[in-house]
Amino acid sequence: MAKYKVVLTKETWPAAMERIEQHCEVKVWKEAEPIPRTLLLEWLKDAEGLFSTGDVKVDEDLLANAHQLRVVAQSSVGYDNIDIDACTRRGIPFGNTPGVLVETTADLAFALLLGAARRIHECWDFVKSGKWESTNNIPFGVDLYGKTLGIVGMGDIGCAVARRAKACGLNIIYYNRTRRMDDQLLEARYVDFRDLLQESDFIITLVPLSNQSRGMFGAKEFAQMKPSAYFINAARGSIVNTEALYEALKSKQIAYAALDVTDPEPLAGDNPLLSLPNILITPHIGSATYETRNRMAHLAADNLLAGLGRQALPTCVNPTVNYPQGAL
Ligand SMILES: NC(=O)C1=CN([C@@H]2O[C@H](COP(=O)(O)OP(=O)(O)OC[C@H]3O[C@@H](n4cnc5c(N)ncnc54)[C@H](OP(=O)(O)O)[C@@H]3O)[C@@H](O)[C@H]2O)C=CC1
Numbered sequence: 569m570a571k572y573k574v575v576l577t578k579e580t581w582p583a584a585m586e587r588i589e590q591h592c593e594v595k596v597w598k599e600a601e602p603i604p605r606t607l608l609l610e611w612l613k614d615a616e617g618l619f620s621t622g623d624v625k626v627d628e629d630l631l632a633n634a635h636q637l638r639v640v641a642q643s644s645v646g647y648d649n650i651d652i653d654a655c656t657r658r659g660i661p662f663g664n665t666p667g668v669l670v671e672t673t674a675d676l677a678f679a680l681l682l683g684a685a686r687r688i689h690e691c692w693d694f695v696k697s698g699k700w701e702s703t704n705n706i707p708f709g710v711d712l713y714g715k716t717l718g719i720v721g722m723g724d725i726g727c728a729v730a731r732r733a734k735a736c737g738l739n740i741i742y743y744n745r746t747r748r749m750d751d752q753l754l755e756a757r758y759v760d761f762r763d764l765l766q767e768s769d770f771i772i773t774l775v776p777l778s779n780q781s782r783g784m785f786g787a788k789e790f791a792q793m794k795p796s797a798y799f800i801n802a803a804r805g806s807i808v809n810t811e812a813l814y815e816a817l818k819s820k821q822i823a824y825a826a827l828d829v830t831d832p833e834p835l836a837g838d839n840p841l842l843s844l845p846n847i848l849i850t851p852h853i854g855s856a857t858y859e860t861r862n863r864m865a866h867l868a869a870d871n872l873l874a875g876l877g878r879q880a881l882p883t884c885v886n887p888t889v890n891y892p893q894g895a896l
């Protein structure tokens with residue numbers, strides 16, 4: 569039986585790759601930098617499947633060039649790089665990887681909160697550089713217990729963070745566009761965005777990047793936070809105005825920031841944020857454990873193979889796509 573033609577914009581995990589290769593003839597971009605757009609368009613001319621990554625824009629222009637495309641699958645839960653409406657208009661289902669990364673990403677978001685509050689990375693530098701001479705000069709942190717955590721974007725990952733926070737004795741408030749029906753079970757209080765900014769000692773944002781959320785944390789929002797506030801972004805860099813965050817940290821308008829995501833990514837070594845003493849940055853590692861990345865790769869492969877076979881995708885973002893008649 570003829571194999572499907574598939575493009576991968578990055579290598580994926582070996583076990584998932586093996587499954588894809590059983591059914592597909594693959595073209596894989598293996599370099600560290602993103603695949604050049606012209607090459608991707610060339611490869612997509614006769615491709616039936618695209619296994620994409622967040623650094624590739626899947627838009628009208630790309631889809632118009634990919635006449636044979638049946639499915640786009642991506643190994644991430646966020647899909648701000650994908651024009652979902654354009655996919656739907658062309659009858660192309662798009663699958664992401666929700667669920668399988670929830671606990672792992674919540675661990676990282678909470679680790680950033682704890683790491684920043686107790687200045688773990690500074691303490692490590694302090695010990696390594698031989699400054700530990702007495703108990704007088706150690707870096708001091710702040711308590712979590714009894715403080716208020718504001719979660720912006722209380723979805724799957726936000727709820728998993730809330731569970732961790734509860735165990736540490738934090739009071740939880742949250743903001744979504746819609747109040748959750750289960751917030752009493754979570755022991756979380758729904759508030760409007762302004763109240764969350766003003767009341768929180770720690771803010772964790774896990775809101776998907778969209779036209780609505782782009783830049784939702786800017787100068788005005790930082791000005792409303794407490795001077796003692798810790799701001800943690802584990803969602804996407806572009807929901808924050810980076811210059812405004814830099815100014816807020818430099819002027820001590822807020823106390824601290826911990827970021828797993830930045831704008832841009834990767835962050836250049838001379839980025840002004842790196843000169844600040846009150847910041848902790850990790851390189852977009854929310855889901856980066858061996859187990860979780862493997863699970864994500866398998867789920868993305870499931871979506872890809874289902875779409876190639878004109879079957880419903882296990883986790884489809886646009887399930888209303890109309891398949892060609894008689895295809896299913
Ligand atoms: N750092 C990393 O490595 C990772 C980052 N992520 C990021 O985390 C995001 C969240 O993932 P996940 O929890 O699975 O997603 P979910 O869809 O489960 O949750 C998103 C939540 O955000 C709320 N929301 C959406 N838009 C807005 C808005 N404009 N203002 C306020 N609230 C909003 C939604 O509620 P409502 O619709 O009612 O507003 C929903 O509760 C992903 O989109 C991704 O960008 C995910 C995994 C790893």
Ligand SMILES: O=CC(=O)O
Pocket residue numbers: 643644645646647669854855
């Ligand atoms: O950033 C990671 C994701 O899965 O989204």
